[in-house]
Amino acid sequence: MKITKITTCLIIIGVFCLISSCTQTPTTAPIIITSHTSTPTQTPSSPFTDTITPTLSSTNTPELPNPTAAIEATISSAVFPVGPGGADVIPHQIVRTNNDYLYIFTSQQSSKTLRVYRTSLPGLPNTTSDFAPPIELNESSEPISVDALYDGGQMIHVLINTQAGEVKDYPFDTVTNTFLPSITLAENGGTVSSGLYIGTCGISGMVDTNGVLHILYWTSNDHILYGAYTYNSAANTLVPNTDFLQVDADGNANHPVLAISPRDGSMTTAWVSQTSDPAQILARTYNHAAGTWSDIEPVSTAPVWVSSDNGINIDQGPSLLIDQAGTKHLTYIEQIDYSVGDYGRIHYVMNNGSGWVDQGLNAFSHDPVLAINSADRIYIIGHGHPLNPTCKSMNEICTIQKNETWASPTSFAFPPSGFSFDSSPSVKWSIVGFNRPNVIEFIFFMTPYDNSTVYYGRLP
DSSP, rough: OOOOSSSSSSETTTTTEEEEEOOOOOOOOOOOOOOOOOOOOOOOGGGGGGGGSSEEEEEEOOOOSOOOOOOOSSOOEEEEEEEEEEOOOOOOOOOOOTTTTTTEOOOOOOOOOEEEBBBBSSSSOOOOBOOOOEEEHHHHSSEEEEEEEEEESEEEEEEEETTTTTTEEEETTTTTEEEEEOOOESSOBBBOOSOOOOTOOOEEEETTTSSSSEEEEEBBTTTTTEEEEEEEEETTEEEEOOEEOOOSSSEEEEEEEEETTTTTEEEEEEEEEOOOSEEEEEEEETTTTTTTEEEEEEOOOSOOOOOOOOSSSSOOOOOOOOOOOOOOEEEBBBHHHHHTOOOOOOEEEEEEESOOEEEEEEEEEHHHEEOOOTOEEEEEEEOTTTTTTSSSOOOSEEEEESSSBBOOOOOOOOOOOOOOOOOOOEEEEOOSSSHHHHHHHEEEEEEGGGGGGGEEEOOO
């Protein structure tokens, strides 16, 4: 996703000419075809006038969020542009509040502006006009990553790490729809020297059921640090629950991701480790009941794709979530396979308590993200690839559903002519305030990379 990098696929987007290569052979056999498709509308004069409606629909009766949303008889899928902005695979930039408003928090390449998009009315949006004009905040330095941590009530903590090395929390009040003054958590965050830095994931967090903010960030000396805070709303301060703890052992670590289990509140952290060649995905878990950290565990069994071309590993996740039973789910992409001349095979790794089990899928992408609904139905969302059995264009957004086995990729949305969804999705997921859990909601972006447009997508 994002900007493709290695050998074979020349993509020309406006003034960009970016090299991509993506090829490997399938490693899994069983394939189930889903029925989810979409068709593009006519080419718009502006990307903001385009509404693309996928054909999939569902007759599932939705669960209510807390506590007021009306029940629709039918929830349909949807996709349409929202406005300027971008998305990334590790952070969760989309939040549905307990009064059923939808919020999107986003930044852009080479911009100091944070934007907040909010639906004008409660309920599911279907067109660009369902969103109010964005709320904007001008930062002192360009954000690299943006993550939105919802406390389940009034506040959303907007975490950023910047090109100035700052790690900040901007508390956002959903009653007044305003940012409160920022809280600086650290000044040793990692930075990127290349021009195209978006996709260099550097921060991840989540609020637990006790209201504690758990934060993981990438440092300037390539370590991963963890901290926990309690928010004092009266003073607008974060009170540390612990000193920052280094969760990696040997450095050369980046792309941190954090997830909390809905089952027992345990917290799992994972990251890309480049201490060995090939690179690995490593993880460790904190058991709150015991107050102890596990040993560092290898997650990946295949060579993990890494590149310092345009930022750091910008086509890589990992994406991590934990289901209601406590099973951990993770995706990453594999390094180049020289027998086919490309990289990007999607790997799905699961740990139900018996250790990590890595499975290579018959699908390729960049920045694939995991999504889950209240029925524990798992999807992978990402752009297409020429080596896929279906959904072969890197310009389109695809979905892959897990049943007994993983299905073939299914087309979800095509961009307007002259644009591309060579993108990184961000999904709605948390253990606090996971409202309308029966509906998968996500965002992704449309090129050009230095002036991207954020899109909203929905799967019933």
